Amino acid sequence: MVKRKSTKIIKRTSLIPGPDEYIEPSDKFLDYWTLIHGTTGIGKTSFLASAPGFVIAQFEPRRRNIRARQVEFRPVTPMQLDSGMEDPYDKFVTFMEEAEADESVEGIGIDNIVECYKIFEAHHLKEEGLEEVPKKDFGFVRGQINRLFENFFNNLKYESRLKFMFTCHTAEKEGDFNTGTTESVYSPAVPKAVMDYIKKAMDFVLYFGYNDNNRAIHCRWDSIMTKCGNKDHFLSIKGKPLNAFKIPEDPSKWYPRLEEAWANKIKVGIYQEAESGS
Numbered sequence: 001m002v003k004r005k006s007t008k009i010i011k012r013t014s015l016i017p018g019p020d021e022y023i024e025p026s027d028k029f030l031d032y033w034t035l036i037h038g039t040t041g042i043g044k045t046s047f048l049a050s051a052p053g054f055v056i057a058q059f060e061p062r063r064r065n066i067r068a069r070q071v072e073f074r075p076v077t078p079m080q081l082d083s084g085m086e087d088p089y090d091k092f093v094t095f096m097e098e099a100e101a102d103e104s105v106e107g108i109g110i111d112n113i114v115e116c117y118k119i120f121e122a123h124h125l126k127e128e129g130l131e132e133v134p135k136k137d138f139g140f141v142r143g144q145i146n147r148l149f150e151n152f153f154n155n156l157k158y159e160s161r162l163k164f165m166f167t168c169h170t171a172e173k174e175g176d177f178n179t180g181t182t183e184s185v186y187s188p189a190v191p192k193a194v195m196d197y198i199k200k201a202m203d204f205v206l207y208f209g210y211n212d213n214n215r216a217i218h219c220r221w222d223s224i225m226t227k228c229g230n231k232d233h234f235l236s237i238k239g240k241p242l243n244a245f246k247i248p249e250d251p252s253k254w255y256p257r258l259e260e261a262w263a264n265k266i267k268v269g270i271y272q273e274a275e276s277g278s
Helices: 044-049 078-082 089-102 111-125 140-159 191-200 251-262
Strands: 034-038 054-058 070-072 107-110 161-174 182-188 203-210 214-218 244-245
Touching: 034 044, 034 182, 044 054, 044 107, 044 161, 044 251, 054 089, 054 111, 078 111, 089 111, 107 182, 111 140, 111 161, 111 191, 140 191, 182 191
Parallel strands: 034 161, 034 203, 054 070, 054 107, 107 161
Antiparallel strands: 161 182, 203 214, 214 244
């Protein structure tokens, strides 16, 4: 008698979440990706340095007057790479691998995202034997560079345990409003490729600038590009949405102040209608 081999029936479960299966947003600010834009000298690097456990990946000239854990990545041209200079892209890849394994590192500050993008551009051009991005290839090479940049950071967003904050400079231009008035509009000073990624990947975009001669973080402001759609955070203690909030003189207290605002513990906020309140 031939013994028949039994077959195991595997019941496939649905990929659709059940009616009570929700992904709840995190209450921790650093679980989100944030871009901070501001004018030169306002203190963006110092702000990154005030975040707990952060190491700054510095793509601008290294700030020697700031007490911070930072590593310099100097942007170069494809021709300089051909001449034998160290490829900052390769150095950055190694840096991220080491940061992932180092338990003393809690987060990475990218200072700034535009200069970071440039090392991906130079690396790809060098690999392709090009000195610059062709102007008549219908965007083919630019698209390859964008994918290299986006895939690298998307993998970090999906897989890395590390927290991330990014910086860039601010551009000012005149803008027309529905009221018929013309005002200065402030937005990140970035090329289109980087702006496209900011819109897709950043959970928050904050502006670090002056308000009545005081440094302030702007989280909701009509004439400034910000991204702060969360209705449960950045509120006054009475529950009113903050437009901006002042930060202390001491740079070491800048990120902790942001945490206070995130936790709705700001007593006196800044409101665009020029009223102060709590």
